[in-house]
Amino acid sequence: MSITTNTNANIFTVSRLNAEVRMLLENEMGIVWLVGELSNFSAPVSGHWYFSLKDARAQVKCAMFKGNNRRVTFKPNNGNQVLVKARLSLYEPRGDYQLIIESMQPEGDGRLQQMFDELKMKLAGEGLFAQHLKKPLPDNPKRIGIVTSKTGAALYDILDVLKRRDPSLPVVIYPTMVQGEEAAYKIAQAIGRANSRNECDILIVGRGGGSLEDLWCFNHEIVVRTIAASQIPVVSAVGHEIDVTIADFVADVRAPTPSAAAELVSRDNSHKAHTLLAKQRDLLAAWRHYSHQQKSRLSQLQFSLEKQHPRYQLDKQSQRLDELQIRLSRAIHAHLQRLQVQLHRTEQSLGFYSPTKTIERHQDRLHTYQARLIQAIHRTLRDQQYKLALQAEKLDTVSPLSTLKRGYSITRDSKGAVLTSRQQLQSGDTIITRFSDGEVASVIV
Incomplete structure (x- = not known):
């Protein structure tokens, strides 16, 4: 009894199976983040990159097409530890499971940036950055609280500004660590202590500038949630103006520097200007939040579009072309080696059958025949002489002369x-x- 694919839809061809698995991987898994070590890195003339990501126990093949690898800011080398953003796929002609890499960065900064983006999206999804949750700063604060290091430059900058602008404004310092593994919990405790004592109208939470790793405690979830739960309005004053932390998004007001925070909360003739600045900061935070949402939406749409875009098929075919070029190069090399071996054998054969070699062989054979002929003549001559002597002896016996x-x-x-x-x-x-x-x-x- 024969069974055909027309009568049983569950029987797959290999091509159909690979296509179904590829669609399943791409649609179900979506975008993944992955840390690993680069190996087998290859950059053909097409501009695409092919490599493997591995750890101590496993590895996975990867492809990064030139439209994406142009945005990589460092030169990848075998052995680099990297963080990649990728989507799972299947290379249908070989049935190989692979990753299509969309972005790549060194592991250290990349991992922190990934954690930053993930926590930011999580908290934004919960509404912690919503503008209606922001508490307004009092117009005439009676006491200012400062949560920062008691030995840091940020504290002295804030106190200098407050002394210059409003020397009579009381200040309460809640000293804490602002860097290191325990800093996030210490900052959260200081904010909680200020709320429990309820002796301040505004809290300035911050520190001076530093690297992303130095400022990381202000991206910690416990600090962010503590700021969001604070009953006292919080001004985030972390780092320099270009430094952005998640504490900036959840705080009621974000100041670009600790000194700017002191000017913002102190009374001065430029109070209205600072109020406007705070509104501008709020607007900027809202715009960044909206921009991030739109970028996320755009990324989703781009991902959906890429699966239907001709470039997606072109990338796959380009990868196939690179593979065929490599195989062709190997085949040509192997064929040339075979031809070289065949040429060497032909040269040996031609040398064996050349006229000079043939003449030499015939001359050697002729000399052999001549020697044999001379030997045969000498042997025949001796035999004939011997016979002649016998006949002569017989003739002499019957000769009349003898009689x-x-x-x-x-x-x-x-x-x-x-x-x-x-x-x-x-x-x-x-x-x-x-x-x-x-x-x-x-x-x-």
Whole structure:
């Protein structure tokens, strides 16, 4: 009984199976973040990158097309630890599971940036950055609280500004660590202590500038949630103006520097200008939040579009082309090696059958034949001489001369006929008698 794919839809062809698995991976898994070590890095002339990401126990093949790798700000090398943003896929011609890399950065900063983005999106989704949750700063604060390091430059900058602008404004300092593994919990405790004592109208929470890692405690979830839960309005004053932390988004007001925070909360003729600045900061925070949402939406739409975009198919075909080029190069190299071996054998054969070699072989053979012929002639000559000697000996045995030497003679008539009887003679005939040593002529009387 035969079964065909027309009668049983569950029977897949290999091509259909690979296509279904690819769609399943791309649609179900979506975007993933991955840390690993670069290995087998290759950058063909097409501009695409192909490599593997590995750890101590496993590895996965990756492709990063030139439209994405142009945004990489460092030169990748085998052995680099990197953080990548990727989508899972399947290379259908070989059935290989692979990652399509969209972004890449060194592991250290990249990991922190990933954690920053993930926590920011999480808290934004919960509404902690919503503008309606922001508490307004009092117009005439009676006491200012400062949560920062008691030895840091930020504290002295804030106190200098407050002394210059409003020397009579009381200040309460809640000293805390602002860097290190325990700093986040210490900052949260200081904010909680200020709220429990309820002796201040405004809290300035911050520190001086530093790297992303130095400022990381202000991106910690416990600090962010403590700021959001604070009953006292909080002004975030972390780092320099270009430094942005999640505490800035959740705080009621974000100041670009600790000194700016002191000017913002103190009374001065420029109070209205500072109020405007605070509104501008709020607007900027709202705009950044909105921009981030739109970017996330755009990223989702781009991902959906890429799966239908001709470039997606072009990238796959380009990867296939790179693979075929590599295979062609290897095949050409192997073929050239075979031709070189064949050429070497042909040269050896031609050398063996060349006229010079043939003449030399024939000359050697001719010399051999000549030697054999001479030997055969000498051997034949000796045999013939030996036979001749035997025949001569036999002839000598039966020769008349030998008989004559024993005392016999031969008589012939004048015509040369041998006489064997006296009756053949008549008176007056001339006869010739042959002896061993000569002849004698006689006349019959």
